[in-house]
Amino acid sequence: MGGEEKFHEFVATRRAALLRTACLLSGDWASAEDLVQTTLTKTYLAWERIKDHDAADAYVRKIMVNTATSWWRRRWRGEQPTEVLPEIVQPDFAECSALSQDLWAEVRKLPARQRAVVVLRFHDDLSEAATAAALGVTVGTVKSQTSRAISALRDRVQPAATEGSVTR
Structure with missing residues (x-):
């Protein structure tokens, strides 16, 4: 089978x-489709240089994480003040993931690198080593980013879950 068929x-x-995965990284379905399209375009252009097509997932x-991160960074520099506020687009959580809306809202508040680690580790079920390889960082960085993300999520979500409960 030739390269293009593969x-x-x-x-x-x-x-x-x-x-x-793109939906979890970007926060809404429309941006996820754009992210996948951009990622696959970049992959297609480099397909002949990828030595092991079986390892193309990593x-x-x-590419997807780096593109999502660059979009996130670019978005903040590209803001323009306007007199009329645009309509707020709500993410499509039903199609996007099985996570609850409250938890997803908290995951979206995480810094981009922590959010990427959480998505790759817990949604895509990658090992620490595979996540490190996908992000181009060390395993130690994946561990520390995961720890910080889980700690932040625990601090934000746990008080809401135990508000009505009685402590002993």
């Missing part, structure tokens, strides 16, 4: 999983 096969088998995840 790329089409890769897209056909992995597109749904990539969309779910390559694609790294």
Whole structure:
């Protein structure tokens, strides 16, 4: 099978999983579709240079995380004040993930790197080593970012869950 056929096969088998991951990284379905399209375009352009097409998942995840991060950074520098506020687009949580809306809202508040680690570790079920490889960081960085993210989520979510409960 030629390189282009292998790329089409890769897209056909992995597109749904990539969309779910992109939705968790970007926060809404429309941005996720754009993120996957951009990621697959970049992957297609580099497909012939990828030596092991079976290991393309890690390559694609790294492109996706880096692209989402650059979009997030660019968005803040590109804001323009306006007289009329735009309509707020709500994320489509029903299609996006099985996470509750409250937890997802807290995950979205995490810094981009922590959010990427949480998505790759717990949604995509990658090991620490695979997550480190996908993000281009050390395993220690993945561990510390995971710890910080979980601690932040625990601090934000736990008080709300125990508000009505009686402590002993």
